[in-house]
Structure formats: structure tokens, C-alpha cells
Amino acid sequence: MAKASPLLKDELDIVIPTIRNLDFLEMWRPFFEPYHLIIVQDGDPSKVIKVPEGFDYELYNRNDINKILGPKASCISFKDSACRCFGYMVSKKKYIYTIDDDCFVAKDPSGKEINALEQHIKNLLCPSTPFFFNTLYDPYRDGADFVRGYPFSLREGVPTAVSHGLWLNIPDYDAPTQLVKPLERNTRYVDAVMTIPKGTLFPMCGMNLAFDRELIGPAMYFGLMGDGQPIGRYDDMWAGWCIKVICDHLGMGVKTGLPYIWHSKASNPFVNLKKEYKGIYWQEELIPFFQSVALPKDCNSVQKCYLQLSKQVKAKLGKVDDYFNKLADAMITWIEAWDELNPSTTPNGTSK
Amino acid sequence: MAKASPLLKDELDIVIPTIRNLDFLEMWRPFFEPYHLIIVQDGDPSKVIKVPEGFDYELYNRNDINKILGPKASCISFKDSACRCFGYMVSKKKYIYTIDDDCFVAKDPSGKEINALEQHIKNLLCPSTPFFFNTLYDPYRDGADFVRGYPFSLREGVPTAVSHGLWLNIPDYDAPTQLVKPLERNTRYVDAVMTIPKGTLFPMCGMNLAFDRELIGPAMYFGLMGDGQPIGRYDDMWAGWCIKVICDHLGMGVKTGLPYIWHSKASNPFVNLKKEYKGIYWQEELIPFFQSVALPKDCNSVQKCYLQLSKQVKAKLGKVDDYFNKLADAMITWIEAWDELNPSTTPNGTSK
Numbered sequence: 001m002a003k004a005s006p007l008l009k010d011e012l013d014i015v016i017p018t019i020r021n022l023d024f025l026e027m028w029r030p031f032f033e034p035y036h037l038i039i040v041q042d043g044d045p046s047k048v049i050k051v052p053e054g055f056d057y058e059l060y061n062r063n064d065i066n067k068i069l070g071p072k073a074s075c076i077s078f079k080d081s082a083c084r085c086f087g088y089m090v091s092k093k094k095y096i097y098t099i100d101d102d103c104f105v106a107k108d109p110s111g112k113e114i115n116a117l118e119q120h121i122k123n124l125l126c127p128s129t130p131f132f133f134n135t136l137y138d139p140y141r142d143g144a145d146f147v148r149g150y151p152f153s154l155r156e157g158v159p160t161a162v163s164h165g166l167w168l169n170i171p172d173y174d175a176p177t178q179l180v181k182p183l184e185r186n187t188r189y190v191d192a193v194m195t196i197p198k199g200t201l202f203p204m205c206g207m208n209l210a211f212d213r214e215l216i217g218p219a220m221y222f223g224l225m226g227d228g229q230p231i232g233r234y235d236d237m238w239a240g241w242c243i244k245v246i247c248d249h250l251g252m253g254v255k256t257g258l259p260y261i262w263h264s265k266a267s268n269p270f271v272n273l274k275k276e277y278k279g280i281y282w283q284e285e286l287i288p289f290f291q292s293v294a295l296p297k298d299c300n301s302v303q304k305c306y307l308q309l310s311k312q313v314k315a316k317l318g319k320v321d322d323y324f325n326k327l328a329d330a331m332i333t334w335i336e337a338w339d340e341l342n343p344s345t346t347p348n349g350t351s352k
Numbered sequence: 353m354a355k356a357s358p359l360l361k362d363e364l365d366i367v368i369p370t371i372r373n374l375d376f377l378e379m380w381r382p383f384f385e386p387y388h389l390i391i392v393q394d395g396d397p398s399k400v401i402k403v404p405e406g407f408d409y410e411l412y413n414r415n416d417i418n419k420i421l422g423p424k425a426s427c428i429s430f431k432d433s434a435c436r437c438f439g440y441m442v443s444k445k446k447y448i449y450t451i452d453d454d455c456f457v458a459k460d461p462s463g464k465e466i467n468a469l470e471q472h473i474k475n476l477l478c479p480s481t482p483f484f485f486n487t488l489y490d491p492y493r494d495g496a497d498f499v500r501g502y503p504f505s506l507r508e509g510v511p512t513a514v515s516h517g518l519w520l521n522i523p524d525y526d527a528p529t530q531l532v533k534p535l536e537r538n539t540r541y542v543d544a545v546m547t548i549p550k551g552t553l554f555p556m557c558g559m560n561l562a563f564d565r566e567l568i569g570p571a572m573y574f575g576l577m578g579d580g581q582p583i584g585r586y587d588d589m590w591a592g593w594c595i596k597v598i599c600d601h602l603g604m605g606v607k608t609g610l611p612y613i614w615h616s617k618a619s620n621p622f623v624n625l626k627k628e629y630k631g632i633y634w635q636e637e638l639i640p641f642f643q644s645v646a647l648p649k650d651c652n653s654v655q656k657c658y659l660q661l662s663k664q665v666k667a668k669l670g671k672v673d674d675y676f677n678k679l680a681d682a683m684i685t686w687i688e689a690w691d692e693l694n695p696s697t698t699p700n701g702t703s704k
Binding site (some may be wrong): 097109132133136137141143144145146147148149150151152153154164166171172173174176177181184185188189191192193195197198199200202203204205234236237238240254256273276280283286287289304 | 505541
């Protein structure tokens with residue numbers, strides 16, 4: 001019998017930020033081996049990262065990033081997993097899946113190993129429904145549909161730009177919650193995928209995330225974190241708020257739910273607190289900002305939306321802290337670097 | 353050992369609309385027997401409805417409704433389960449649970465019978481989080497919390513006004529979907545409760561629904577359906593759209609998800625199509641209407657919001673069909689009748 005070819009084999013890159021040998025890939029071998037990996041090595045570039053035999057990959061360390069981007073490398077974080085977004089930029093594929101190196105294969109309630117990537121691809125390849133909530137969740141799944149009262153004109157849905165997966169075992173808590181509930185583990189397998197409604201923000205975690213580069217890539221910037229920056233652990237959050245307002249504006253969907261991965265290792269809550277404490281304070285201003293962002297009609301591409309957003313960040317968040325002025329500038333640098341490495345998008349920033 | 357007293361035993365009424373003997377209650381006996389039932393008998397008032405021994409109930413048929421409400425009885429539907437809202441009005445309790453007589457006790461994946469009422473009460477007694485999505489769903493459940501990136505200022509949540517439960521087995525599909533997928537059954541147990549975000553509408557099904565009468569009761573009007581009306585099967589939908597915009601305006605929450613009941617009997621899709629077809633057409637206008645409803649700031653009670661909504665229904669939907677003029681008038685009559693039967697709410701329509 002012929003084996004089914006893995007979905008989107010030649011159209012998807014797996015991006016992994018790391019500072020260590022990638023032994024965790026052994027567990028993922030049956031699912032990841034057919035795909036190309038982009039490894040973004042953080043920290044000391046002289047360290048040699050071992051990748052298990054048989055995987056097809058390219059690896060970039062800080063020296064490579066500096067060489068490729070020149071002065072624009074300033075927009076890529078160092079000593080923080082935010083550096084992963086460099087991988088999104090150098091990919092030439094339509095889809096990205098990104099995963100952390102402390103994430104293992106989870107099992108569903110029947111004990112079967114979950115092919116997280118396959119579920120993400122399913123999520124991305126079927127539409128989203130951001131304009132009206134479906135009480136049976138994803139209406140496109142087998143055994144589900146739109147329920148009574150769901151307007152027929154909305155049943156075609158919109159293209160899905162982002163698929164946000166979840167984690168069993170160690171939950172993605174902030175430092176204060178980690179400190180208060182050190183033993184809490186997520187054991188609840190919720191068998192659902194759903195669209196996050198238009199106008200609603202969510203906390204996007206970068207450890208198990210897939211997206212359509214062509215639809216939303218230029219907005220998937222993980223900001224300035226880590227070395228030399230006053231903040232950490234807000235890279236994926238920042239990206240999540242940016243992509244959500246842009247998806248809402250451009251009529252694209254963001255899904256959350258399945259697939260689960262097994263998150264193995266709780267990070268140190270004391271270290272996290274140091275990284276997070278400014279973010280915990282700032283986010284009280286960031287959320288109202290993102291909730292009230294209005295993008296003008298002529299922002300009809302992701303790039304245009306993102307540059308407009310950077311302007312508003314400078315205008316409205318610059319007074320919260322000078323960090324946001326630097327971040328707004330880095331957002332522009334990111335778009336310039338993106339367009340340089342991705343010339344197939346038209347020069348005036350209209351995506352394909 | 354002392355048995356734990358059932359939750360909210362003296363503060364909740366169970367409202368059941370029916371045209372037949374209530375044998376289905378046998379299955380619910382362990383869960384419903386401690387509570388008071390309000391049975392709203394639809395159709396021929398001379399028919400005697402048998403209620404199994406041991407249940408504490410009051411029963412209203414059409415003659416009773418006419419006697420109690422006089423000319424205002426015109427706002428209560430006849431020959432349609434929309435008549436159930438009369439039970440909400442005559443209740444003197446803080447909470448209502450309403451269930452259809454073709455709904456049986458469902459089992460969770462471990463095979464345990466689900467106490468639907470207990471889960472609804474849990475949903476109503478803990479807050480909602482309409483302003484920001486939590487990717488681990490209800491943050492107040494055991495084993496869950498707010499995830500990283502969730503603003504701390506929003507973690508107290510807001511009072512929960514409505515708990516919308518789901519159905520295993522027969523899904524709540526409209527007639528066209530029933531016709532296309534006659535054999536589809538909902539077998540997916542999704543172990544989640546979530547808040548429907550602010551600004552998002554949903555299709556509220558009335559067959560397994562609980563709410564806080566004091567918070568939202570006067571908006572839980574199921575409209576004009578059935579006998580003499582051009583439409584059916586939109587009673588709960590209408591109520592759902594009304595309560596959602598009012599909850600959004602007043603800062604209250606609506607939850608959906610658990611608990612499941614077992615929906616045993618598919619209704620006739622041909623009959624349903626006849627009832628629904630105008631609604632299927634009209635809802636394409638209704639959804640944009642409800643999505644754009646703006647309630648002024650001085651609407652600071654449910655009654656005031658509801659009367660304001662009736663004005664807007666007349667002004668904006670009256671031209672879709674004259675039915676909406678009648679419905680707008682019935683909405684006013686409903687509030688008048690509610691206030692008459694519930695004088696503890698202050699005369700100017702400010703709820704307790």
C-alpha cells in the first residue's frame with residue numbers, strides 16, 4: 001500500500017529557537033522528519049547544536065543573522081526565544097509551524113500520540129468564523145456543523161491565518177501564578193478548535209503555533225526582548241495582539257484549541273518574574289491600546305497595517321515608556337528586512 | 353452522614369414547557385426532585401398533563417395565562433415552546449433553569465450521569481470574562497487559571513447572567529441542515545465552559561438554559577411565535593440576541609459549553625422548514641441589526657435597555673416586515689406584564 005504523503009510537505013517549514021542540542025526531535029521524528037526545519041540558535045554562536053540524524057535543516061546563529069540582515073539585525077532579539085521570528089523571515093514556504101524544544105508529543109484521551117502538526121494544518125486549511133460564535137465550535141470538523149440560528153451568509157467563513165495550539169502538563173502561566181500554584185498541571189483535554197471572534201484579543205503563546213506566512217507573516221514579529229531590553233516573555237503576546245487586530249481588519253481568522261503538545265519543563269518563576277514585571281504593568285495599558293486600534297481602510301496589506309500600527313505604538317505608547325519608541329522603530333526595521341528577504345511581495349508592501 | 357443540600361434549592365425554579373405527560377422527569381428525579389417546577393402547558397388547556405409523583409410543581413395552561421395577564425397575555429406565544437417565558441415571569445426565585453421535555457440525562461466520557469443543573473449553577477455562581485479570551489477557557493474551573501498575558505485588572509471578571517448548555521446526540525440544527533445531514537449526531541464531549549466575548553453574538557438554544565432572573569430576567573422574552581405568527585423556532589434565538597447586547601451593555605457575562613443533556617428526538621425537518629423559512633431570510637437582517645445596536649448610557653437597567661431595544665426594533669426592522677412592529681409592541685407589553693408581576697423591581701424599571 002502506498003503511504004499517504006505528509007500534508008503540505010513542501011509548503012511548510014518548522015521553526016525552532018534553541019540554545020541546546022535538539023534531542024527532543026527524536027520524539028517528533030515520525031511527524032517532523034518529512035519537513036524542513038529552520039533552527040534559530042540563540043546565545044553563544046560558537047556553541048555547536050547537535051541535530052539528530054535524518055532531519056533536513058538549516059541553522060542560523062547570531063553571526064548568521066548579523067551577516068544576513070546587517071544593521072537591520074537590530075530588530076531580532078538576542079538571548080530570548082523571540083529570535084525565532086528570524087526563521088519566519090528567511091523561510092520561503094507558505095506555512096510556518098513553530099515549537100519550543102521543551103515540548104513533547106502529547107497523547108489524546110484514548111492514549112494515541114497526537115500529530116500536532118497535522119492538526120495545525122487542518123486548522124489552517126479550513127476557514128474561520130470570526131463574525132458569529134458557533135456553539136458547537138469549529139463547524140467544519142467532522143460531526144459538527146453550524147447550528148440553528150447561524151446566518152447562512154456567514155457560513156463560508158474567512159481564510160484562517162493563524163492556528164494557536166495548547167499544552168498539556170505545564171500550563172503557560174505568568175510568574176505570579178506560577179509562584180502561587182507551583183504544582184498546577186493542565187490535565188484537561190478539551191476536544192475543540194474555535195475561532196477567536198472579531199474584536200476579541202487573546203494571549204497568543206508561541207510554543208505551539210502555526211500560521212500562513214503569505215497571509216500574516218509580516219505581522220508575526222516577536223518584538224525586542226531579552227539582552228539589552230527591559231522585558232521578556234512578552235514576545236508572543238505582542239505578536240498575538242498585533243496579528244489579531246490586523247486579521248480583524250483584513251478579514252482573516254485566528255483559531256485556538258487543538259492540537260495539544262506536552263509541555264515538559266516549568267521555567268523558573270523567579271527568573272520569569274524579573275523578565276515579566278514591567279510587562280505585567282505595561283499590559284494594563286497595552287490591552288486598551290490594542291482594543292481601540294483603528295486601522296484606516298487604505299491599509300489593505302499586512303505590511304501597510306503593520307507600519308500604521310508602529311506609528312500608533314509610537315504615538316500612544318511612547319509615553320508609557322521609551323521602550324515603545326524603540327519597539328516602534330524596530331517594527332519598521334522588521335518590515336524593511338522582511339521585504340528585502342521576500343522580494344516576491346510587491347515593493348509597495350502589498351502581499352501576494 | 354448528612355447529605356449535602358442541593359445547591360440553591362430555594363432559589364431556583366425549573367421551567368418546563370410541554371404538551372404531554374412529563375414522564376421524562378423520572379430520569380431527572382435524582383437531580384430535579386428537590387427543586388420547584390413551573391410547568392407551562394401549551395396547546396389545548398383541557399388536556400390533563402400527568403406529572404410523576406413526588407415533584408413539587410405549579411402548572412399553568414393557556415386559561416391560567418389569560419386569567420393572570422388579561423389583555424397582556426397577547427405577548428405570550430401559543431402553540432410554541434416560546435410560551436415557556438411565562439414561567440420566567442411568574443417565578444419568584446432568583447434563578448431559572450429551563451429544559452425541554454425531550455431532553456434526557458447525558459453521560460460524561462467516564463460513563464457518569466451528568467447533573468446538568470449542578471453545572472449550570474456552578475457556571476452562574478462564578479464570574480464571566482467577556483473582555484479578553486482565556487485560551488484555557490473558564491479560568492475559574494479547578495485545574496485552570498488565567499494564562500500568561502491575561503491582564504490582571506480583568507481577572508475578577510463580571511457577574512454571570514446566563515449559562516447556555518449543550519446537547520449530545522441530536523444536534524440543534526436548522527431545517528436545511530437537518531435535511532442535508534439527517535443522520536448526524538453530536539458525539540463530541542467538549543470539556544469546556546467559556547464566556548462568549550463582548551461584542552459577539554451567538555445562537556442561544558432554549559432547551560438547556562439557565563439564567564439569573566434578577567440580572568437578566570426581563571430580557572428573557574421568547575417573542576411571538578407559533579399560532580397566528582409567521583415564524584417559529586426563533587424564540588430562543590431572538591432572546592439570545594437581545595440578552596447578549598444587553599449583557600454587553602450592562603457588563604454581565606454569558607457562558608456556553610458544559611453541561612450537556614441528551615437530546616433524544618429529532619423534530620420533523622419539513623415542519624421545521626415551514627416554521628423557519630422566514631426566519632432564515634430575516635436573520636440576515638437581524639444579525640447586522642443586533643451587531644450595530646447601541647444602547648445609550650442612561651439605559652442602566654434591563655427594563656430600560658429592553659424598552660430601548662424595542663424602539664430600535666420598530667425603527668429599523670419594521671421595514672423588513674410588519675411582524676417586527678408587532679414584536680416590538682409585544683416587547684413593551686412583556687415588560688409591562690413583568691413589572692406588574694414583579695413589583696419588587698422599582699416602578700421606573702430599575703432592577704434590584
